[in-house]
Amino acid sequence: xxxxxxxxxxxxxxxxxxxxxxxxxxxxxxxxxxxxxxxxxxxxxxxxxxxxxxxxxxxxxxxxxxxxxxxxxxxxxxxxxxxxxxxxxxxxxxxxxxxxxxxxxxxxxxxxxxxxxxxxxxxxxxxxxxxxxxxxxxxxx
Numbered sequence: 001x002x003x004x005x006x007x008x009x010x011x012x013x014x015x016x017x018x019x020x021x022x023x024x025x026x027x028x029x030x031x032x033x034x035x036x037x038x039x040x041x042x043x044x045x046x047x048x049x050x051x052x053x054x055x056x057x058x059x060x061x062x063x064x065x066x067x068x069x070x071x072x073x074x075x076x077x078x079x080x081x082x083x084x085x086x087x088x089x090x091x092x093x094x095x096x097x098x099x100x101x102x103x104x105x106x107x108x109x110x111x112x113x114x115x116x117x118x119x120x121x122x123x124x125x126x127x128x129x130x131x132x133x134x135x136x137x138x139x140x141x
């Protein structure tokens with residue numbers, strides 16, 4: 001009995017350690033980023049953004065910086081392509097679909113969703129350049 005318990009513990013440790021390492025891989029995350037501006041086009045600093053994975057109800061939080069930029073990293077794997085995410089900024093809500101190629105394990109996955117006043121604007125073509133600029137400022141890969 002003790003031997004079986006020790007084996008189960010060792011297996012769990014190995015699986016959990018492997019699982020944690022996977023979360024840093026491109027194929028295990030989806031990035032929602034964007035800018036929040038008020039009705040006059042000025043950046044909103046300190047605004048909380050909540051991204052909810054609708055399938056699980058898990059919530060991911062981000063906060064805008066002095067430029068109004070937020071970056072939220074959601075845990076989505078290959079099997080999650082096509083899932084819906086709900087974005088909440090104050091009382092404003094927008095649902096979007098996580099679109100990506102599950103076979104592509106090289107490119108970052110995500111979208112850019114800006115809030116201009118009270119209007120959400122998805123700018124998918126600006127995602128990669130915005131993420132690259134953000135990572136470059138922070139000394140990322």
